[in-house]
Every structure is written in structure tokens, then in C-alpha cells.
Amino acid sequence: MPTLSKRTESFTDSVIRRMTRISNQYGAVNLSQGFPDFEPPRELLDRLAQVTKEDFHQYSITWGAQNFREALAQKQSRLMGRSIDPNGEIVVTCGSTEAMMAAMMTVTNPGDKVIVFSPFYENYGADTILSGAEPIYVPLYPPEFNFNVDELEAAFKQKPKALILCNPSNPCGKVFTYDELKIIADLAEKYDTFVITDEVYEHIVYEPYKHTYFASLPGMWERTISCSSLSKTYSITGWRLGYIIAPKDIIEVAKKVHDFLTVGAAAPLQEAAVTGLRFGDDYYKALQAKYTEKRDLFLKGLDDIGIEHTVPQGAYYILLDISEFGYKSDLEFCEVLARDVGVGAVPGSSFFREDVNHLIRLHFAKKNDTLYEALNRLEHIREKIAKR
Ligand code: GLN
Secondary structure, X not given: OOOOOHHHOOOOOOHHHHHHHHHHHHOOEEOOOOOOOXXXXXXXXXXXXXXXXXXXXXXXXXXXXXXXXXXXXXXXXXXXXXXXXXXXXXXXXXXXXXXHHHHHHHHOOOOOEEEEEEOOOOHHHHHHHHOOOXXXXXXXXXXXXXXXXXXXXXXXXXXXXXXXXXXXXXXXXXXXXXXXXXXXXXXXXXXXOXXXXXXXXXXXXXXXXXXXXXXXXXXXHHHEEEEEEOOOOOOOHHHXXXXXXXXXXXXXXXXHHXXXXXXXXXXXXXXXXHHHHOOXXXXXXXXXXXXXXXXXXXXXXXXXXXXXXXXXXXXXXXXXEOHHHOOOOHHHHHHHHHHHHOEEOEEHHHOOOOOOOOEEEEEOOOOHHHHHHHHHHHOOHHHHOOOO
């Protein structure tokens, strides 16, 4: 038999998504892959039911249905502080996963370098490899997950084509301040680099932190490819609706990549989601309040159990310190946790470039009852998992 593609040899399947399968296998409360177990807003579901009886069953325009792009442009123009052209500056994609991949393929050539902060969301590693680029990792230092400016500049000196910015950040929960973004912006300008953002948690930010859209910084619109999705904002991760917003010349290229990758996102789902894109500010305030309650509830539970953890400023992930158990492999620890304690988590090593084996990631995008159940199980973690 001929050999299979070399490009896939250096990465595995997604450990995040593998942990969902392992959680299901053991009947664990699945706090691994980040998705809600509560319903999307009723208005979206009602509209989805209606849409099935309307004429939305064939392909939409490849770069997104007109109605969807217009509603999205209106919402994001308001938030990003500039008038976004629904006809020239948006591509609708199958989730932000495709948006990021398409953005990478839009800006990089094989051999190009791309700056990735570590810890990072798992997909960026594979995205970089699949597009033939080479990551330059720049560490974020706990507890605030700040970067060192000299280290960042040293990475820029290697002439990267792009920097990937996940803000608010998965898995560390960092919300980059304006000043930090300005440092990145100045370096991007000085070294003439694109910035690809992943802003899927744009609406999940805890007081007093504020989300700043990188593209809204002075001079940054021209070099920023903003990626995001509706998955987290409207609790519809299975609808796979994401998008790229960027200047017209970049979008022209991204459209081609997207067209040949997937043709387009699901037409009926785009139409139903327009309802969400038209929600007023109250919706986003309520979403923030809901996640703040979940974060506080979950952090309090973990504090009661007495396990050290990060405190997210945004997004819905917590890194737990499992050093006390003495496991060499965090992957093995997560399997034991799912099997013996009944809670699904993601090994921290999936997110770090550095050799980190003492952290696991849990998320709290779940009903309060689910979180209480997970906490009840975690209370017995020291009885159920023997120290090594
Ligand atoms: N962003 C979520 C996570 O990090 C899941 C994303 C996915 O699996 N596509 O867990």
C-alpha cells in the first residue's frame, strides 16, 4: 500500500474531543469539551422549526446567506466600532474551526512561521501544520498568563507571517488588556505581520474585565483577520456557524479557500440564527450574568474541595492543579478521573508547548445541577484516586 500523507503524521486526533468519547464511555459528567448542556434561546429554536417549512433547503451563497451576513454585520459593526460591509468583509464558515483554518490558508505559505501563545487551543497546532506553516510558541506566564515583551519581540524577529490571538483565551481564561493588545499591535506593525484572532468567547467576560476587539485598535483593521462563531454566544455548538471578518482584499482570498473547503455553512441554520444576531444588548448582559453565576458557583465548589485552580477573566475554563496526585501523565489522570470519579476533563498537556503535566482543564458551561453533580463527585477525588 502507498503511504498516507506526511502532513498528518505529527499530530493526533483532538484530545479535547477524544475526552468527550471517554466521558461518554464511563458515564462521566463531561466537563471536557466545552459545550453547554442547556438549551439555546427559545426564539432560535422556534425560528428553526419554522425554517424547516420555508425555502432554505439548498445551498446558500458560498460566503454566507445575505440575511445572515447583514444581521452579523449590523451586530459586529456596533461592537467593533466600525461599519462592516456585509457584502465584502465577511465569510460565513462551518464554525470558527473552519474560520481559523481558512484564515491560516489565506495568509500563509508552506514554511511560513506563525506565532502562537502557549497555552493555546489545541486546533492551532494542527491548523498550522495542515497549512504547512511552522509555529513559534511564546509562553504566557501564570497566574495572570502575561507574556514577556522581549520574548514576544524575539518571536517577531523571526519574521512570522501571522500571530494567532485567542482572546478571551482558551484554556487559561485570560482577557488581554488594551495595553497588552497595543504592544502586540505595535509589533505586528513594526514587523509587518498579520493577526488572526479567535474571539469565540467575546461575550463571555467577567467583571471588571472587558473584551477589546483586536481589529478595533488603531491601524489594525488592515492586518487583522477576525474569526469568531455563534457557538458559545447562543449555545449552538452543533450548528457549526462561524465567520471571518476582514478587509475586502483578504476576504476575497478567504472566500476561495472556504468555497473549496466546505462550500458553505448550513442554510437553514444560518436563517434560524439570524434571530439571535438581532438580539439586543439585554441578551448579552443576561449571558454574562449567567456565566458569572456558573463561574462563581464552580470556583466556590473547587475552593471547598481545596484544589488549586486558575480564576478565569473570560471564557469558561478552569485549569486545576493535580500535582498532589503525583501522576506523570495527565492523560492517564484524566482517564482515571472519568472512570473512578465520574468527571470528564482535558489533560493540560494538550494546550501547552512546555512540558506541563500537572494541570487538567474543566469547563463550567453546564446547568447548575450538572455542576453540583460534578462537584459532589469531585469531593471524593482524594478517596477515589490513589496518590502515586
Ligand atoms: N472550544 C471547545 C473546547 O475547547 C470545543 C471546541 C470543539 O471541540 N470544536 O473544548
